[in-house]
Amino acid sequence: MTDFSSARVLVTGAASGIGAATARLLAERGAKLILMDRDEGGLCAFDAPRIVGDVADEQLWRDADLSGLTHAVINAGIGEGGTPIAHLPFADWRRVMGVNLDGAFLSLSAAMRAIKATGRGGGIVVTASVAGIKAEPGIAAYGASKAAVLHLARIAAKEGAPDKIRVNAIAPGGVETPIWSNLAFFKDLVAAHGSEEAAYTAMASMATPLARYATPEEIAAQIAFLLSDVAGFNTGTTLVTDGGYSL
Template sequence: MTTRFEGRCALVTGAASGIGLAVAQLLAAEGAARLILVDRDATALEAVRVDATCHRAVGDVADEALWDGLDLTGLDHAVVNAGVAGAGAITALDFAEWRRILSVNLDGAFLTLRAAMRAMGGRGGSIVLTASAAGIKAEPGVAAYGCSKAALLHLAKVAAKEGAADRIRVNAIAPAGVETPVWDAVPMFADRVAEIGRDAAFAELAAMGTPLGRYAKAEEVAEQIAFLLSDQAALITGTTLLADGGYTL
């Protein structure tokens, strides 16, 4: 195992499951000394076990008070990953549901990004925002989710330009389907899981929309995020890594 993050301090939001958990585990395995893990699921967050000093913060990333009270001293890396899913045609979508998704996926990302950039000011660092191929390719029923992720792609570019003077690199990753618990909030997927099982439901979705015929594992996305965070990507900023299995072709 390489040690690209030896002695580093990293923030990961949405760290209790899925991509966030996989990133936290990978950073710790590659030498990170201190992890600041944020999630609103207290039980799942407490169950995270990694070989690094951990500070666990339970709360909503869209709550400004959470960030006002969090000590990010010495922060080197940040993974702006917390997000929620949802579906519904525009004409049928309740405004409350629109706001729920935008609040976490965009407002929460902004607050996380702002806090991380403030902590890195004058020191340098690297940040990755977890966006989605849904922010690039239009599909029926994903207006709120897709728009929230499209906004993240531009937010990363603006942040990269603003952060460059402080040697802060900011990039985004845009996976398509990833086998994570976020799918459980999508009624269509939950229905298929009940009918044919989780693995078969993921395989069915991937076969329909992904030329390579499969979805990513959270661990694969974590490796891509770690590359963008690492010194191997020292000249990469303001970019989006599209890792979609050909979905957007």
């Protein structure tokens, strides 16, 4: 188990799902946290400084106190799915890009500046998705945003290397998180199968060789690995963790 007692870590999208699981794990390992989400209530579960607002708000990041930052998890994101490109409203495209790409850029930029200011270097993990690697119908905005985030992380890794800032990405497949809850097709699956658990099993059995989705805690453990000194020679890499979905 890696000790993070000397780390100060920013986690965006920390109120639920992968972000919350990562925050819990890092806190258990001694990290001092700075948590960001627009859901202030979800952040209240943690005893840590909070940044409440829209991840794509440039002024929010200008005002954020990230002093002493050593690590960051650029995780905030929203889902979208089911509408083909020919019928996807531009407003929906912009909404997803605003959070998933603009928000990732702004928070990554702020984190890199803060880590550089310490002069000690550090580690960053960007949460992407296997949707940015494997094409599927109906996920144009989400898939494109995550493909862009993957390349953003690679560029950040090259730019950060002279300052000893490592930047890696993680590309999960299906994960049992609230991001699914507002998607119409998932609601239909829940209604058809009687529970969210059964709906996840039904989705996973369609295309995931391991026939299940990951838990947020599994992804959090992998993020912690990438942040840790154990992965000290890893930068610009993408850890695909999708149960075989992309095979």
